[in-house]
Amino acid sequence: MLLYGSYARGFRAGGLNTNATDPAQVPYAPENSDNFEIGWKNMFFDHKLKLNLTAFYLEQHNQQISTAMDGINALILNVGEMRNKGLELELTALPVKGLQIDWNASFSRARYSSLLLYSADQNAVVNFKGNQPINTPPLSSMLAAQYTYNFARSKPGLSVFGRGEYRYLGRFYFDFINGLSQPGYTLFNFKTGITTRRFELSGWMRNASNAKYVAYGSFRSFMLGSPKTYGTTFTAKF
Known part of the structure; x- marks a missing residue:
């Protein structure tokens, strides 16, 4: 069992608005x-179950945000004070030989304690206190299962494997006013292949259900998530 705690100070340099x-x-x-972070790591049942728990708290000061205080000229200004707290869980289980199950989940509550931005509706600078930061889903989770069969029983050699993944991301916003958002969505990924000590040949499929979503967004800029994609990969180790 391991208990730990940590503290880190982050810094981002200032600059000039020319x-x-x-x-x-x-x-x-x-x-x-x-x-700030505290955590607990432990192994159970002769290392067949691993469980990690982490709690974190973050305070962000003088956040640099590109905004237009007059509604016309966009500048980088120190207008944000943000707090984020949450929990993270990681679990790995080896229930039978060759089978590994992984699950991780993250929950966070990020809110601005102060956010001074120009509002076109009110034609004035408004404090959007309580809003969420952009591109920050409050909930995310991944569940994966992989089965590997090793033909060389005594030592690593020729083996085949199959893997399936389920990923979920909760709703997140694209703008600081919290007007545009991406609803929560789910992705399914699959991979199967054959491996030796030096080589791996695999076939894979990502976003198997062809979910349509925006992976990232900001002011006037959005990046669509990849559609259903499949292919093969060959890897060699030297």
Whole structure:
């Protein structure tokens, strides 16, 4: 059993807005964060079950955000104060020889304690306190199962394997005002192949259900998730 705790200080350098018309907005300050984490790692049943639990808390100060305080000129300004807390779980089980089951899940609650942005609806700067940060799903999870059969019983050699994955991402927002969002979605991935000590030949399929989703988004920029994709991969180790 292992119990641990950690603290880290994050830093992002400031800079200059060369297009600012207000001299006070030309420089923007550094962004920093305080990160706290405690965790518990353990093994059970003669190393056939691994369980890890982690709790974290983060405070982000002077967050640098690209925004237009006048609704016209976009500048990088220190307008965000954000707090994020959550739990992470990792589990690995080896119930029978050759079978491995992995599950991990993450839950977080990230909210701005202060977020001063221009609102076109009100034609004024508004504090969007309580909003969620962009591209940050509050819930994500992955469940995978892989079975491997080794033909060389005494030592690693020729083997075949099959793997299936289930992934879920909860709803997340593309803008700081929290007007545009991607609903939660599910992905299924599969892979099977044959391996030796030096080579692997596998066939795979990603997003098997051909789910349609936006993987990432920001102001006027969006990246669609990959559609159903399949192929083969050959790997050699030297």
